[in-house]
Structure formats: C-alpha cells, structure tokens
Amino acid sequence: MRGSRITGTGGRLPDKVVTNHDLATRMDTDDEWIRSRTGIEERRIGGTTTEHAVEASRLALERAGVDAADLDLVILATTTPDRAVPGTSPGVALALGARCGAIDINAACSGWVYGLVMAHAMIGSGMERILVAGAETLSRITDWEDRTTAILVADGGGAAVVEATDGPGDLLGWDLAADGDTEKYLFAEMGGYLEMNGKEVFRHAVSLMADSSERALAQAGLSADDVDVVIPHQANIRIIEACCKRLGVPPEKAVITLHFMGNTSAATVPFTLDHAVAEGRLSDGDVILFSGFGAGMTAASAVMRWSGPTTG
C-alpha cells in the first residue's frame, strides 16, 4: 500500500498591513463592529498570486528537503489567478525550478483541501512528490467601497509538500462537496468584484463545513472526540466556533490566524497549517481535521494522523 504525508509547509503574507481603523477612514464601518462580527483585526494586502505561491512554496520545499526539480506535480489552488489564460501554476513551477506538470484548481476557499486530497490520489497512482499551494490576491477583485466584502478579504499564500510513504500514510479520511444551488450567494462575474450575501453564506458555511467534517471523520473511522487539532478555513471566528460546537469539538482546538490575516480564500488552510507548525501546536500522532468551505458553495475536509514537521 502506498500512502502520502506532508513533509514541509510554508506561508507568506504581503508586507502592507491594513487595520480595521484604516478601513474605517474610507468606508462606513468601525473597528469594534469588524472585531465583534468577524474576529478580524488587520489583514495584509498586495503582491501577486504568483509571488505569494512561489514564496510560500520555496519555504515548504526547503523545510521538506525537496528539490523543486524532483517534484512530480504542482497544484495551485486559487480563485484569483494572475491572468485569465494561462493558469498561474506553470509560472510558479518555472520560478521554483520544477520540471513537471502544473495545474490551477478553483474550488474557492476549499481549494487547498481539494488539492491535498487530489495529491494523495496521484501519489496512490505512482507519483512521489507533489507541491500543493494555495495563493490569492483577493484585493484585486474587491470593491474597496463595499463594506460588506472589503472588511473580510486579504492576500497571501501557503503551501505544503506531500510525499509518498510506505504503508497507509497520514490521510485517514476525506470529503469533497459542492452545492451549485447556493452559488448565487458568493460570486464574482468575469472582470467583476466579489458579491456576497453574508447572512446566507454564514448559514450555509456552518452546515457545509460541519457535515463535510463529519463525513471525513466517519470515513477515517474516528469521531469528534478523537480530533486533537482543527485547521479550518479562516473566514469568520463565529463560523469556526459554530462549526466546532456542531461537531462537538472544543473551539480551543481550532488554530486561528484570521485576526491578523483576514480571509485569504484558498491560502488560509495551508497558511494556518504552517502557522500551527511554527507555533508548536502539532505533535507527532495528532489527529488533525482540515476543513474549508467557500463559493460554489464548496466544502472539503481531510483527517490526518500527523507525522509531519512539529517545529517551524
């Protein structure tokens, strides 16, 4: 049997910090409203999707001790490619020195978890080493006069190297979901800005993420009591807390980064994983639940028994 495991992680945020107070100078909002309704205190804005993907991936490769030339595939999850055509991943692969296939995937904020599951499947089919990155420049598709979306979004990247291992590997269970009926609640037309019905997204997000997590745990033969650490999509602290409550997982088991990075869509889960490693939150043998939801609406969850890095 041939399994997969994560051997290196990396994260990258742009330098420019935009606080809630900064936003309050350009739209009708305030720090107290944004903090209490979302948990976000500041976010990072700037750069390109390619830059964020490349920088996060370089760190992940270095920490995994993998030469980019030895990669078998580069998967880049993004909703904000740098151009319409071609995809952003071939340029990322070139900048890294990879000489393999490269593909963009768009499953919105669930994209990186989709990529992780796809990497596992490709490794099961014979590949050895796959880079799974998530990177975004949501600031480019945001109307900075629209307080309903501008307070939430941000830019950045995260990445992980997934490698083949003898035996079953670390991925114990997973779930991928999509409900096109709810795509009307969160979308951007070609060349347009993000449009969102926040209340509907919130309502569906909690059930999508909790149901997807439950299916992944069931596939792994585990229950919520077995979960040691949750690495959730970072959209709103209230969504994460409500999801943990529905699952029956204590909220302090969830790793939170949204207070300083906002919502970077497909980048939040890999960035938060890297942050958890750097903060020493993961121990060998921990059961980790990755779970994301996003436009589509999509959801994706993965349950891993961690044997990856435990210090940054």
Ligand code: UT7
């Ligand atoms: O990756 C997925 C991305 N999206 C999400 O996850 C978004 C999910 N939804 C949410 O996070 C929340 O729905 C929001 C944070 C977007 C909004 O929070 P809410 O508690 O659902 O607020 P609301 O839309 O019900 O608005 C409450 C009030 C309204 O005023 P009235 O009608 O009560 O007078 C809004 O007009 O707050 C007002 N409001 C604001 N006030 C200050 C809406 N946006 C703002 C704002 N600043 N930015």
